[in-house]
Structure formats: C-alpha cells, structure tokens
Amino acid sequence: MSEVRVRFPPSPTGYLHIGGARTALYNWLFARKYNGKLILRIEDTDADRSTQESIDGIISGLQWLGLDWDEGPYFQTQFTHEHSAAAERLLNEGKAYKCFCTREELEDKRKAALAAKQDYKYDGLCRRLTAAETAEKEAKGLPFVIRFKVDRHEIGGVSFKDQVLGVVSRTYNDIEDFVIVRSNGKPLYLLCNVVDDIRDRISHVIRGQDHLGNTARQILLYRALAAPVPEFAHMPLTLDLQKAKISKRSHGEIVAVQFYQKAGFLPWALCNFLALLGWSTSDNQEIFSRQELIAAFSLDRINKANSIFNYRKGDPKFFTDPKAISINEHYLRTMPIAELVPLVADKLREAGLWQDEYAAGQKEWFISTLDLIRSRFHTINDFVTLGRAYFSDDYEFEERAVKKNILKHEKLREWLPELADRLESLPDFTHQNIEEIMRGLAAEFGIKPGILINGARAVSTGLLAGPGMFEVAAALGRERMVGRLRHKTAGLYK
RNA sequence: GGCCCCUUCGUCUAGCGGUUAGGACGCCGGCCUCUCACGCCGUUAACACGAGUUCGAUUCUCGUAGGGGUCACCA
Structure with a gap:
C-alpha cells in the first residue's frame, strides 16, 4: 500500500458526538496502523451554521479522547478559490454547465412529480441550452447555478469496491445533474469535499454510511478532474433504541463526547467501547490497549449492519450504554x-x-x-x-444506611463511642488490630459482629456499602475514625 | 415513493456448508462475606420468513417482510 492518508472532516455545527468520535477513531486507528497520516479538516463552508464554539468543542473532544492528528486543522473556507477553480475547469472542459432554472420552477416540478408519484430528477433543461442561449441569459444578469454533467450516453453506471460493504453500484440514470456551485458563486459540499481530498492526497475515505449515496457522484467528480479515486470504507451508523440515527438534536448531551468527560469516563475506555460498536475481532477480544487495538484493527472486520447505542433514558444506574460503563469500570479497577x-x-x-x-x-x-x-x-x-x-469530614449520610445500620439498634449510640475509646488506645492502628478490637467488643456486647461493623461504616462513611470496614478504618486513620464514632453517632438519632 | 445498504440472544457480536450456534454486557441464581462491589461458578436468551442449490444450510442464490440511509442552491 502506498502512503496512507485519511481524514476526519467534521462540520462545526454542534458538539462532537459519539458517532463522529467513532469515525475519528476508526480513521485514527487506520492511520496509526499503517504509519499513515490523519488530517483534521474543518468543513466550515456552511457559514450560517458554523461556530467557533463548535470548532473548539470538536478539537478539545478529540484531544481528550487522545486522538491526535498529523496535519491540520485545515479549514475548508481557506480553499474556496480552489473549489471555484475546479468548477471553472469543469465548465471550460464541457463537463458542467450553467443552469438558470429558478428554485421556484424546480420546486414546482418536484411537487408535480411527487404528486404523480414519480421520482424527481432534474430534467436537464439548461443542459440543452445552446452557447448563444446561455450567453443571452447571462447577459440579462439571470442568476445561475453550475451543474455537473452526468454522462447520459453510456449505459451502465458507477461501481466501486467498498472496503466494508463490497461492490456497490449505481446506474448513471439514477444520478441527476447535480449542483456543484450555488447561484451566489459558492461551491457545494460534494465538490469541495472532493477537491480537498484530492489536494490532501487522501488515500482512504472512511466515513459513515450516510455518505454512501454521495460516493457515486464524487467518483464522477474525481474522474472529471482526472484525479485518482481513493478507496472507500463506509462504516455502519449508530442508532438509538428506536433505530433512529443518533443526533445531537434529538438525543441531547448523552451522545456528546463532552458528556462522558464530565461524567467521569476514562477517555480510552470510551474509545475502546466505541471501537466495539461495529467492529470486532475473530477471537472476540474486547479489552484492548492502544497498541493492541491499532494492531488488531482492520477495515474488513467492520460490521455491515448498523448498531444500536443502548441506553435507557432516566435510569441512573445505566445512564448510558451499560457496556460502555462496564468497560469503564474494568479500566477503573485494573489500570x-x-x-x-x-x-x-x-x-x-x-x-x-x-x-x-x-x-x-x-x-x-x-x-x-x-x-x-x-x-x-x-x-x-x-x-x-x-x-x-x-x-473530607463533611459528608452526607445515606438515609438507608442510617435507618438500617444505626437506628435499628438503639444501643449503638453507646456501643460506637465505646468502640472509639478502644480504638483510641490501640497501640498500632492496623486493620488486623482493628478487626480484633471490633470482633472482641461485639462478643463482649453479645451481638453479631456485623451490627457493630455496619454501624461503624454508616457513621464513618455515611454509606450503606463500601470496602471491608477494618481497612476503611485504617484508611481513615485513627484520629478521624475515633472522632467520627464519638461525635457523629448521637446526631443520627435525632 | 425511487435508488442504495443491512438482517444471529434485550444490546455489542463470533461464525465464512456438517457446531450441544460461542463470547461479552445486562438480567437472574449461587459461592465468598461485616455491607456493597470485585472475583469465581451457573442460568435465561438468537440464526426475520419462504423457496431454491446441496447428502446437508445460520452460512450460497433468489424472493418476501422488516429496518436504516439518501434523494437541497446543508455538510
């Protein structure tokens, strides 16, 4: 394989969401695996919707995830002249033409077609204009868009071998003469994207399947511009439980990378989870270090089917996909x-x-x-x-802990301060010694050790559950432990 | 609706003609135990449907159904 160059081209119209992060991750993995380059390119041609805030969010999100890039960020708007030049070239070479149809005319035709249950495609009216007619309209100052001239003579169509999907084909007949430049002179995404990918010498376009429909038209553009066509790999989409494409608009912050940062996720745990959403190894390994994942990753093991991001809204225990949480837990306790x-x-x-x-x-x-x-x-x-x-000494008491482990036993009010006295006089505050004292004291009181132990836990940590109490006591230290047993117990009975 | 893509447990998935259809997460149960976790053990649960090819289909082919994507002077 010659030099691998891939890119991540977000449009800065919102925060970085996990679908985008996954696309970035797959590109990053591919670049790292083949010692290639990852290019970050901000596609900000939609001036109305692009914001600096969004750009900052995307960049900080990628940085947090640890996905570094080798070139960029480039900004698509910096290359507007190149996009226009490409359009000009296509026009001069007769591969594109000016179209004077108004939006209204087009809209009417579209509606008529829809009403007649017909498929609408641009009818090529302006394609048939003579040079003189075009010149005349232009002289009148009529606004025009530039359309790409899709080959109508040749039968057949465009087909390419997708690295994930296999061969994908589309006939020329299904492709209309699409617009590449707006009437205000601004080039459109399809063209910009191709021109940029050619300039950046992109070898592999790894993107979501929502771009599958663009690919045939883009290949036509590559050919018309006499540029080598890159390899394509269309990743499956991530859907929600209702099988709708996840989006910032309909799902809110649960799909934002920043949410996971705030929620206390380990960045690599999120990456690891995202990698598994649509990709796997034959041996089903699920936990990967960076190096392992880079080594194991390959485009041909990307799943073809969309995957579902499994989260239950409003469930505090599973505030996001349980698998993501479990992977995070795994790293939390083993790293x-x-x-x-x-x-x-x-x-x-x-x-x-x-x-x-x-x-x-x-x-x-x-x-x-x-x-x-x-x-x-x-x-x-x-x-x-x-x-x-x-x-901190300033901690809350769980209601259930107080109820179950303190209030249930009235005598703990005396027992726990007594325990404090014993602990205070302990020569060495080790968990072994603490255990001896606590068990011994429970025996003296004629109660099950658990009553004293759980009571001590509730008072000293405020919680119903936690690590072994003797170790907790040792970790808290003699002073804090004794102090809490002595001074915090009585207050709980009010 | 046209075009394109897809279809194995609830979810993520392994499987590439012959398997008791495997794993992970979740769920449930057990062990451990001072509680809760961890860990370990176990249970529950899937090949969308119909034809064909074949000695034999989860696997190959074709239909049907279902899902998704896309059909802009957004990206």
Missing part, C-alpha cells in the same frame, strides 16, 4: 494505579477536596486509598461523591 492518580486528583480539585499533601507526605496513603475504594466505582466522579468521606 495501573499511578495512571489513575492524576485523573482523580483533577476531579478532587474541581470539587474543592484536593490537598497538596496528597501528592507529598500523604502520597502513599492517597494511592492506597484510591486502590481500596476503586473496585466498586463506575466512574472517576465517584471518588468525589461516594468517596467523599475519605477526603
């Missing part, structure tokens, strides 16, 4: 703890819970505490919510 530390530190800073000591004198404590609590967390946000009691 090297050293890599997790800075990510959690950022979240703690945002929440105002960070202390510089965590990176200095208490570094070892900080690391081991994260390690202790991470196995039951779903996202890194959980460190500042469910994990709050480890970093």
Whole structure:
C-alpha cells in the first residue's frame, strides 16, 4: 500500500458526538496502523451554521479522547478559490454547465412529480441550452447555478469496491445533474469535499454510511478532474433504541463526547467501547490497549449492519450504554494505579477536596486509598461523591444506611463511642488490630459482629456499602475514625 | 415513493456448508462475606420468513417482510 492518508472532516455545527468520535477513531486507528497520516479538516463552508464554539468543542473532544492528528486543522473556507477553480475547469472542459432554472420552477416540478408519484430528477433543461442561449441569459444578469454533467450516453453506471460493504453500484440514470456551485458563486459540499481530498492526497475515505449515496457522484467528480479515486470504507451508523440515527438534536448531551468527560469516563475506555460498536475481532477480544487495538484493527472486520447505542433514558444506574460503563469500570479497577492518580486528583480539585499533601507526605496513603475504594466505582466522579468521606469530614449520610445500620439498634449510640475509646488506645492502628478490637467488643456486647461493623461504616462513611470496614478504618486513620464514632453517632438519632 | 445498504440472544457480536450456534454486557441464581462491589461458578436468551442449490444450510442464490440511509442552491 502506498502512503496512507485519511481524514476526519467534521462540520462545526454542534458538539462532537459519539458517532463522529467513532469515525475519528476508526480513521485514527487506520492511520496509526499503517504509519499513515490523519488530517483534521474543518468543513466550515456552511457559514450560517458554523461556530467557533463548535470548532473548539470538536478539537478539545478529540484531544481528550487522545486522538491526535498529523496535519491540520485545515479549514475548508481557506480553499474556496480552489473549489471555484475546479468548477471553472469543469465548465471550460464541457463537463458542467450553467443552469438558470429558478428554485421556484424546480420546486414546482418536484411537487408535480411527487404528486404523480414519480421520482424527481432534474430534467436537464439548461443542459440543452445552446452557447448563444446561455450567453443571452447571462447577459440579462439571470442568476445561475453550475451543474455537473452526468454522462447520459453510456449505459451502465458507477461501481466501486467498498472496503466494508463490497461492490456497490449505481446506474448513471439514477444520478441527476447535480449542483456543484450555488447561484451566489459558492461551491457545494460534494465538490469541495472532493477537491480537498484530492489536494490532501487522501488515500482512504472512511466515513459513515450516510455518505454512501454521495460516493457515486464524487467518483464522477474525481474522474472529471482526472484525479485518482481513493478507496472507500463506509462504516455502519449508530442508532438509538428506536433505530433512529443518533443526533445531537434529538438525543441531547448523552451522545456528546463532552458528556462522558464530565461524567467521569476514562477517555480510552470510551474509545475502546466505541471501537466495539461495529467492529470486532475473530477471537472476540474486547479489552484492548492502544497498541493492541491499532494492531488488531482492520477495515474488513467492520460490521455491515448498523448498531444500536443502548441506553435507557432516566435510569441512573445505566445512564448510558451499560457496556460502555462496564468497560469503564474494568479500566477503573485494573489500570495501573499511578495512571489513575492524576485523573482523580483533577476531579478532587474541581470539587474543592484536593490537598497538596496528597501528592507529598500523604502520597502513599492517597494511592492506597484510591486502590481500596476503586473496585466498586463506575466512574472517576465517584471518588468525589461516594468517596467523599475519605477526603473530607463533611459528608452526607445515606438515609438507608442510617435507618438500617444505626437506628435499628438503639444501643449503638453507646456501643460506637465505646468502640472509639478502644480504638483510641490501640497501640498500632492496623486493620488486623482493628478487626480484633471490633470482633472482641461485639462478643463482649453479645451481638453479631456485623451490627457493630455496619454501624461503624454508616457513621464513618455515611454509606450503606463500601470496602471491608477494618481497612476503611485504617484508611481513615485513627484520629478521624475515633472522632467520627464519638461525635457523629448521637446526631443520627435525632 | 425511487435508488442504495443491512438482517444471529434485550444490546455489542463470533461464525465464512456438517457446531450441544460461542463470547461479552445486562438480567437472574449461587459461592465468598461485616455491607456493597470485585472475583469465581451457573442460568435465561438468537440464526426475520419462504423457496431454491446441496447428502446437508445460520452460512450460497433468489424472493418476501422488516429496518436504516439518501434523494437541497446543508455538510
């Protein structure tokens, strides 16, 4: 294979959504696998809808995901003259023509065709204009668009071998003379895209299947411009549970990459999940490091069928596709703890819970505490919510925890402060010693150890569930543990 | 409606003529246990339908149905 050059060309009309991110990811994987180049090109020709905010969002989203590019960002509007020149060239070579039909005329014909249940395609009225007629209309100052002249003499059509779909064909008859330049002189997407891909020497166009219908027309353009036609790979689309294409408009932030960033996802976990949405290996491996995924990725193992992004609106436990969550959890508890530390530190800073000591004198404590609590967390946000009691004395009490583990046993009001006394006098505050004390005390009281243990957990962390209590106590430290048992217990009975 | 693409458990998927149709997530159950997770073990659940080709079709072909995409002077 000669030099691999692929591109990701978002139009900056909204945030980066997961479908776009997946397209970017597949392009990135392909480029990295073949030591090629990934080009980022912002397709901002639609001035009305393009915004700087959107551009910033797309770029920061890609950066967060760790998808780096080699060239760009280029901006399509920077090359308007090239697009126009290409149109001019096609016009001069007789491969395109000026069309003076008005929108109204076209609209009427379209409606008439629709009413008669006929398929509408441009009838080629202006294609049949003589040079003199064209000149005359132009002299009158009539506005015109430029249409590409689709070959009408040759039978057959355009066909290409899609890297995902296989051979895809379309007859010339099904392709109308499409507009390549607006009446205001601005070139249209179909042309711009091809001209840019030619200039950027794109070897593989990897994009969504929603572009499948554009491909035949674009191939015609490549040929007319005497440029080599790239390989195409059309990825399946991502649909929602109702099988509608996911979009920013109808699905909101759940499909925005930024949402996952805010929700405490690990960027690579999201990439890993996205990679699996429409692609797989023959051995069904599902967890991949970067290097593994780059090595394993291939276009021909991209699934042909659309996949469904499985999320249930309004279910807090599954606020997004459960598989995405489970992959995130997997990384959360298996990734090297050293890599997790800075990510959690950022979240703690945002929440105002960070202390510089965590990176200095208490570094070892900080690391081991994260390690202790991470196995039951779903996202890194959980460190500042469910994990709050480890970093602050100001934490909430879960109602169920208080009810079930405190109020149910009236005597805990005395037992827990007593436990505090015992713990305070412990020579070494290790979890083994703590266990000995707690079990011993429970025996003295003649109660099941669980009552004392769960009560202590509820008071010291505010939660119903958590890691083993003796380790929790050790992590909290003698001072905080004793203090909480002593001073926070009574208040819970009010 | 025209054109194009697609169709295996609820979801993501493996399978490329002969399999008890496999895995993952979710669900449910169990083990572990101070709780909840983790981990481990197990259960539930699928080849859209109909013809053909074949000794034999989930797999190949053709229909039907269903789904999706696209039909702009948006990208």
